[in-house]
Amino acid sequence: MFIFARKGVKFYQKVNINTEIKNSARPEFARIPLAALGDDEMYLKVGPNELISKYQLIAQSNKKGLYVYSPFDGEFISTELLRIPGIGKVPCGVVKTSESPQIERPFKEQLPEYDFDSLIEMVRKSAVIDEVDGVRLFKKLEDLKNREVQAVIAYGVDDQPFTAASTAVLLNFANEVAAGLNLVAHALGCEQKYLCIKKNYRNAKLFTDNLQGIQIVNVKGKYPSTPAVKGFCERVNGVMIGVQALRAIYQAAAYGLPQVSVVVTVWGEGIAEPGNIEVPFGTPIKTLLEQCQAFGTIERVIAGGIMTGKTAALDSPLYVSQTALTPLVKTREYKTVSCIGCGRCGSVCPVGLNPYYIMGAVKQEDFARVSQLGAASCIGCGCCSYICPSCQPVTEIMKYCRKKAYDYKKEIAYNA
Ligand code: SF4
Ligand code: SF4
Secondary structure (H helix, E strand, O other): OEEEEOOOEOOOOOOOOOOOEEEOOOOOEEEEEOOOOOOOOOEEOOOOOEEEOOOOEEEEOOOOOOEEEOOOEEEEEEEEEEEEOOOEEEEEEEEEEEOOOOOOOOOOOOOOOOOHHHHHHHHHHOOOEOOOOOOEHHHHHHHHHHOOOOEEEEEOOOOOOOOOHHHHHHHHHHHHHHHHHHHHHHHHOOOEEEEEEEOOHHHHHHHHHHOOOOEEEEEEEOEOOHHHHHHHHHHOOEEEEEHHHHHHHHHHHHHOOOOOEEEEEEOOOOEOOOEEEEEEOOOEHHHHHHHOOEOOOOOEEEEOOOOOOEEEOOOOEOOOOOOEEEEEOOOOOOOOOOOOOOOHHHHHOOOOOOHHHHHHHHHOOOHHHHHHOOHHHOOOOOHHHHHOOOOOOHHHHHHHHHHHHHHHHHHHHHHO
């Protein structure tokens, strides 16, 4: 089956990345994020200088029973407030790591059959986070209580340049992703199961044998694919979950392990040894860059995909939604000039906005028009900035416009 991402931009990426997954080098110090996107306040379960082991519970929230587990053996030192790209300032547990002994985990040959409530509970306790949006998966599942869902869709699309983490996970752990998807589908009572992938349809043949009745959906066309996949999701009345989160569900069910790592593609102009690496949460970005032999003067590191990612500091700890890391070493000669009104930004926008008109309205402080022109539906994909011949920071301006459109709508609702 095919679905099409019609509007957006086309990338010409000639080099295909190796899809092997390596283990990350162990950093001397890790800074483990103690909260995910939208979490309540967390309370430490360990104290300074306490020895901790891998998978040990180190923080918990009182309200909703959120958990954080240690991805390392070592000594807990203290907490620090650090900026995590895409989340903001988050308290992090500083751990002096030590070598972890290899421990054989008991494997459940027969996976438990979860009903809806027991699946939510298992996913919550295993601290599974969906890499697609960085939100705890149990919250997404809880939202389905008020909705009749008929399909589960695994999101395995890598559609930004220098990203291959989902493909690598599928090629190496298709069985685990499929088993996770089947567990969710069974708990939700869904017959329809899909796996959305992009570009790598030929790769799909390598893992179709393992797919246990899951139908492949090939997303064709331009970046970004997310609106097309979301549209498909709505058509089949489904729920979309990232392939890494599905694998984490399988690992929790089969081995009783919480999610403590994410597969990250490290690639870009300043990398001699690009690759996919399984990274324990809290590993500093510089450890990965060293492992992948970064060279030259790194100007910026983008965490989370080059189109939508955020600039990250070298000491920033890696977290679950950062499935790509791209260091940039060259200073490109971008010269911003005035908007020439060419309309290209509107021609690529996947949600049909016209940033040129919206930016004009915001300049005139006509927020009613900004709202009318649909600025609130901008998904921040970055296509408009990418295509702009004048090098205008269109996406950044659109973020501001989106906020203004929301504020305007709120004010109207308040005064109504
Ligand atoms: S693409 Fe750039 S130059 Fe063209 S209308 Fe949009 S903002 Fe202006
Ligand atoms: S206006 Fe928003 S949704 Fe449209 S191309 Fe720009 S960033 Fe993407």
